[in-house]
Every structure is written in C-alpha cells, then in structure tokens.
Amino acid sequence: MQYRIDPKSGNRISALGLGCMRIPGFALGKPDARAAASIISAAVETGINYLDTAYLYPGNEAVVGATLEKLSMRDRVFLATKLPHASCKRADDFDRFFDEQLRRLRTDHIDYYLMHNITSPGQWERVRGLGIEDWIAAQKERGRIRQIGFSFHGSAVDFPVVLDAYDWDFCQIQYNYANEHYQAGTAGLKAAAWRGMAVFIMEPLLGGRLATKLPRAAQRVFDAASHGHLTTPVAWGLSWVWNHPEVTMLLSGMTSAEQVADNARIACRALLGSMGKSELGVVQEALGHIEQANRIPCTGCSYCMPCPHGVNIPGCFAAYNASFAHSWFTGVQQYFTASAIRTGSPRLASNCVGCGACTRHCPQRIDIPERLRDVRRRLQPGPVDWVLRAMAER
Ligand code: SF4
Ligand code: SF4
Known part of the structure; x- marks a missing residue:
C-alpha cells in the first residue's frame, strides 16, 4: 500500500x-x-x-x-x-x-x-x-x-x-x-x-x-x-x-x-x-472526447463571473452537460448544488436578466444568456421550477 x-x-x-x-x-x-x-x-x-x-x-x-x-x-x-x-x-x-x-x-x-x-x-x-x-x-x-x-x-x-x-x-x-x-x-x-x-x-x-x-x-x-x-x-x-x-x-x-x-x-x-x-x-485527450459529448463547450474558467444577478454560470453549464452525458437526474442534482438552492440567495439560470455583461468575457464565445435559457428549459421545467422556488422561499 x-x-x-x-x-x-x-x-x-x-x-x-x-x-x-x-x-x-x-x-x-x-x-x-x-x-x-x-x-x-x-x-x-x-x-x-x-x-x-x-x-x-x-x-x-x-x-x-x-x-x-x-x-x-x-x-x-x-x-x-x-x-x-x-x-x-x-x-x-x-x-x-x-x-x-x-x-x-x-x-x-x-x-x-x-x-x-x-x-x-x-x-x-x-x-x-x-x-x-x-x-x-x-x-x-x-x-x-x-x-x-x-x-x-x-x-x-x-x-x-x-x-x-x-x-x-x-x-x-x-x-x-x-x-x-x-x-x-x-x-x-x-x-x-x-x-x-x-x-x-x-x-x-x-x-x-x-x-x-x-x-x-x-x-x-x-x-x-x-x-x-x-x-x-x-x-x-x-x-x-x-x-x-x-x-x-x-x-x-x-x-x-x-x-x-x-x-x-x-x-x-x-x-x-x-x-x-x-x-x-x-487523460486530457480522453477528457476532450468526454467533453465533446457535452452540449455547451464551457471550460469552467469563470472569466464570465461574477454575474451581477448571482447566476452561477459555469455551474449551470456543467449541470446541463452532465444531464446529457450521464442522466437528467444527475444534471438536476448537480444543478441543485451549483445553484446553492438551499441558501437565501440561489444562483439559478432563471436569475439571468439577459444584460449580456458576461458574454464578452467568455473565451469560448458562448452566447451565455441564450444557453442559460436552454439550461432553464431542461433543468428547471415547470414542476422542478416550482420545487426550486418553494425551497428558495423556505
Ligand atoms: S446576461 Fe445573465 S448571466 Fe450574464 S451577467 Fe447578465 S444576468 Fe448574469
Ligand atoms: S467564460 Fe465561458 S467558458 Fe468560461 S466559465 Fe464562463 S461560460 Fe464557461
């Protein structure tokens, strides 16, 4: 050993x-x-x-x-x-x-x-x-x-x-x-x-x-x-x-x-x-293939952070990708964690007001507000949205 x-x-x-x-x-x-x-x-x-x-x-x-x-x-x-x-x-x-x-x-x-x-x-x-x-x-x-x-x-x-x-x-x-x-x-x-x-x-x-x-x-x-x-x-x-x-x-x-x-x-x-x-x-090469299977090419560099409206941008994208690479439940679970939903100031994709302040900092040229809308549609659909909001209000 x-x-x-x-x-x-x-x-x-x-x-x-x-x-x-x-x-x-x-x-x-x-x-x-x-x-x-x-x-x-x-x-x-x-x-x-x-x-x-x-x-x-x-x-x-x-x-x-x-x-x-x-x-x-x-x-x-x-x-x-x-x-x-x-x-x-x-x-x-x-x-x-x-x-x-x-x-x-x-x-x-x-x-x-x-x-x-x-x-x-x-x-x-x-x-x-x-x-x-x-x-x-x-x-x-x-x-x-x-x-x-x-x-x-x-x-x-x-x-x-x-x-x-x-x-x-x-x-x-x-x-x-x-x-x-x-x-x-x-x-x-x-x-x-x-x-x-x-x-x-x-x-x-x-x-x-x-x-x-x-x-x-x-x-x-x-x-x-x-x-x-x-x-x-x-x-x-x-x-x-x-x-x-x-x-x-x-x-x-x-x-x-x-x-x-x-x-x-x-x-x-x-x-x-x-x-x-x-x-x-x-390992990097294998990871490249794993990430290629990812839908949003976010590297998690955090250059786009902080968002003035509190969105955890890389966290939202990582959860979204995980929901395709692994399972929808895994993605939602990851999204709950990344958005700090159990705290008084959750960092949900739905916090995004589309101000665009983040986009110019992204080296991957990701249209962040647009992709956050994808995240919200996939990880925060009706019933999940309701649960998240109820948790946030608690
Ligand atoms: S566009 Fe959305 S995510 Fe980007 S800084 Fe503005 S509110 Fe935050
Ligand atoms: S700047 Fe772009 S690549 Fe970096 S964390 Fe933000 S969205 Fe992801």
Whole structure:
C-alpha cells in the first residue's frame, strides 16, 4: 500500500481509503453485515487504514462499528464519520448526535470528524452561532475528536470562505479529472493544501461514471495507451488523482473484496509523479472526447463571473452537460448544488436578466444568456421550477 502523511497530525494514512457508504444493501438502508466483514477485512489486511462513514448513511455506522469490533480491527484504522449539522437546532444536539455515533461505532473516539456536506458558508455560521467551536474544543480536549474537518459540495467561490472560517485540520472535496473546475476544483485543492490541511478526495471516479459508460472515443484513447498499471479507465482515473501532491488520500466506495484488491494494486503503483506528460496528455485527450459529448463547450474558467444577478454560470453549464452525458437526474442534482438552492440567495439560470455583461468575457464565445435559457428549459421545467422556488422561499 502507498501511504501519505497528514500534514496537520503527522498520521500516516493509506492513499486509498474505504468509503463505507456503498457497502451492499445501502440502497435499502440495510448494509449487509457479511459483505461489510468481507470488504473491511480485505481492506485492512491489504493496508488500508482509513474508513469513512456518516450518521446519515442509513444503518452504516452500526454495521461498521460491529464489524470492526468483531474483527478486532478498530485500533488498526483511522475512523471518520460526520455530524448531520443541518439537524442540530440547539447546542445540546451536538452531544446527542455524537454520543449516539460513538455508541453505534463502538468506540470512545473519532479520528476524523466532519461537518457533513457544507455547501455554503452560512451553514457553518449557523452552527457556529449555536456554539460548535467551544464544543469541538471540549471534545478535542477530552480526546473524543482527534481531527476536525468538513466535506464540501458547494461552489468554487464559497470554498475559500469556508476554509478560512475556522482552523480546520482537514477537508474532503469532490475531485477527478472531469471536475477540475467544478465545486472546490483544482484551485480549491491547492488552496486547502497551501493552508497546511490534509485533503481527502471523494468521487475520484465521479460516482463510477469515469469507470464505465465512457463515450466510445474516450474508451479507445485509454485502450490504445494502455501500459503498466494503466490498463483500465479506473486505473487512469485514480492515478490521475494520486498524481497530485496536494492529495492526502482518496476514498473509493468499494463494494467487494475483489474491488478492494484491484484498487489496492493500483494504489501501490500510482505514486506521486508516476504519470508524466504523455500520460496526462492521454487523460486530457480522453477528457476532450468526454467533453465533446457535452452540449455547451464551457471550460469552467469563470472569466464570465461574477454575474451581477448571482447566476452561477459555469455551474449551470456543467449541470446541463452532465444531464446529457450521464442522466437528467444527475444534471438536476448537480444543478441543485451549483445553484446553492438551499441558501437565501440561489444562483439559478432563471436569475439571468439577459444584460449580456458576461458574454464578452467568455473565451469560448458562448452566447451565455441564450444557453442559460436552454439550461432553464431542461433543468428547471415547470414542476422542478416550482420545487426550486418553494425551497428558495423556505
Ligand atoms: S446576461 Fe445573465 S448571466 Fe450574464 S451577467 Fe447578465 S444576468 Fe448574469
Ligand atoms: S467564460 Fe465561458 S467558458 Fe468560461 S466559465 Fe464562463 S461560460 Fe464557461
């Protein structure tokens, strides 16, 4: 196994972490105990020492806790779980959730504790107002929380604001070769590392979409360039992430012992700098085909931003493209995130008044107001529009 050092704690962490959310049975809210035992034991035996779960993954903490206890493996891993901060209405909710998590996980401490899914600075400010900073300090003092961080699915604009809102030990961001300009993106990865934080990566294969169902032309590019350990889109995708020195660890939601073995084999060989100019060129070429399948040629450069009416222009276009490249639901889901719909100032395509201030800045010469109308027609049709507006008014 390849290991990397968490710059804040000095912990030696396996470059490959186990995302426990996808343990078989998760879709029914009943993770399978036998599958969990098989996956977790394969992971730990192969050298993986970081396990990630969350309060909000139904049944997951309990199964992970029971499995670690049964296999006597708790002391061999760093255990990560997450606070459902949106459900915390009063200060004593922090203890209530955390005590329940310790019980479920059958442990007396959490090595890496995260605020789950921060999408805007306002969410952190809200729990800060409830006194979470004092609560974290007290838990750290008692040794019940070792490292504190957050997982993030908001916009590139909001990410540095969240980074600077507290003295975090680590963060967890979505990152892969197709998302260099989406959410925290490459700029966010570098900004977090520059602040001396450990950076953990989720969605290194975009929920599996960079592992299977690639456009045929992209698959052909990878096949033609196959060599060494780079023989599958999974190997290319994971290796691309590991090639970044700012990355401490990436999480993979492995669903079988075989998958653990496959990914671990790649992790052993995908060392820093193991992808040179030519390999990176292959990924760019494949990405070119993936993006060609895209309907709007937006590169996410953000030169058109900020929009005076608050539209998240690259976010809207990325979601629109995803709705064709993957599925309409994926696009809508991405659109909900990119438009920060859960906040008081959503950044919807429908905010656009057609002033044209953005268009002259676009190096791709995209007719932005016109294409935003396409986005609205596809991702904000009648019923979705109604739901979005209702959410915004809440
Ligand atoms: S045309 Fe629309 S997206 Fe562009 S700056 Fe004006 S309001 Fe914003
Ligand atoms: S300037 Fe053009 S290419 Fe760049 S983010 Fe805006 S729309 Fe996309």
